[in-house]
Amino acid sequence: MNPILSPMLFLSEDANNQCDLLVTHQFLVDSDHHKCLPLIDDNLPSPVGETIPVTSYSSSEDEEFYDAESPNESKVGMASKKKKSEVEEESSEDVEEKAEQRETPIIYSKEDCFDDLYDVKDDEDLGSMEQHGSIIGHLLSQVRIGMDLTKVVLPTFILERRSLLEMFADFFAHPDAFTKIADMTTPRERMVQVIRWYLGAFHAGRPSEIAKKPYNPILGETFRCYWHIPELPDHGDLATDGPISWASKDNLVFISEQVSHHPPISAFYAEHYNKRISLDGYIWTKSKFLGLSIGVHMIGQCVLSVLDYDEEYTLTFPSGYGRSILTVPWIEMGGKITIACAKTGYSSLVEFHTKPFYGSKKHRVTAQIFEPNEKKPFVSIEGEWNGVMFAKWTSGQNESFVDTKSLPIVKKIVRPPDSQEEFESRKLWRKVTQNLKDKNVDAATEEKHKLEQRQRDEAKERKERGVKWETKHFQEIGEHWVYQDPLVKRLKKRTPLPNRKRPT
Helix, strand or coil: CCCCCCCCCCCCCCCCCCCCEEEEECCECCCCCEEECCCCCCCCCCCCCCCCCCEECCCHHHHHCCCCCCCHHCCCCHHHHCCCHCCCCCCCCHHHHHHHHHCCCCCCCCCCCCHHHHHHCCCCCCCHHHHHHHHEEEEECCCCCCCCCCCCCCCCEEEEEEEEEHHHHHHHHHHHHHHHHHHCCCCCHHHHHHHHHHHHCCHCCCCCCCCCCCCCCCCCCCCEEEEECCCCCCEEECCCCCCCCCCCCCCEEEEEEECCCEEEEEEEEEEEECCEEEEEEEEEEEEEEECEEEEEEEEEEEEEEEHHHHHEECCCCCCCEEEEECCCCCCEEEEEEEEEECCCCCEEEEEEEEECCCCCCCCCEEEEEEEECCCCCCCCEECCCEEEEEEEEEECCCCEEECCCCCEEEEECCCCCHHHCCCHHHHHHHHHHHHHHHCCCCHHHHHHHHHHHHHHHHHHHHHHHHCCCEEEEEEEECCCEEEECCCCHHHHHHCCCCCCCCCC
């Protein structure tokens, strides 16, 4: 699951039923034949060099990856629930880890129309998956090791109360760290700040280790929000030609759109008008069953543009993993990432380390930053991506580089659903979200099924009429998806407009 990246857990349906599977700590066991299968290498390949496959805008009934079961699925196996305390004892390492945890501060805007439907801090832990044994067993009986899980079919109880498009916005939960990149006066300082923002961006999308999955966005779904920058004055001068016409030029704004259904591709864009900085990105998620876990490969990239220096930084994403899928699910990330600026020659190697079976800690990350044409880094960073990261400089200086527990999360500002367009995420999913909040799983599943069925019907109608789906805010250029009217394009063609103040 994110960060930004929230792995798109879980399982898929396949026509060939396999025998029931049991998971032990070291082997995947075939319960009918009592054979032990060796553990699967869960290292997904690097996303570097991979391309998005040819996009299909249709939705046939035999190619769906919707993640809701039938309306009655919540009744299956519920009689066998166990209390969480009966499931398994925590290790001493887990106890120490929880004791050391500090709650990240949150900054709320005075304008924030906060909707507690989307406050994931009050989301309940799933506990052990053993209490949902019949459902999970049924799902596991239909998968094979190495199977592609693009077609995700999940019981509704495992869903988080928001769309994946909204979760991507959490990459900017520290908007001041992002906009500060443009304030740095040297290429070296800017690259260091890019890495500081990047490493601090992942924890906000996963405020706890609750392993839940956001809604799969439907084709054409959009999400928009903005942030006030802490300690930066907001003069209320509206950026009327920007992605969010009611946000000011002093705000960081964000827009995302589900641009493809097969494969599932989400495109997103962020900008700060007055700082003259933007980010254009897209992600295609490809999941695989690994035996003891679910692996999610995030294919795509982001291009961060600092317009005053004509610099572009290319970023990629780590893979995500859903671990312990039959006990207490938890999330981790893994993989090597390259961040580079072609103009300045500065680059960085970032590695998210998966936890080995024995020893070591969870959530480790390391990074190195290089000057142009240098093989030795001038600074090395190490720590936990959801904790504290420390930097060691070649000058001998050691310092705290990012402390996610002390960095305040700035809450995004979203218009109330009644003011949103039909396909904006919170309006589109509101009934599903409300029912999940009320713990009415059957009603949530039914509302979700209605949305998905409508998308099937509309896709069928387009196919019959020979009409191709047209995206609204993003366009495909070569192998990449980009925002149609980015800040750099608007600044080149824009004539001075009179200042307008936000209504009070």
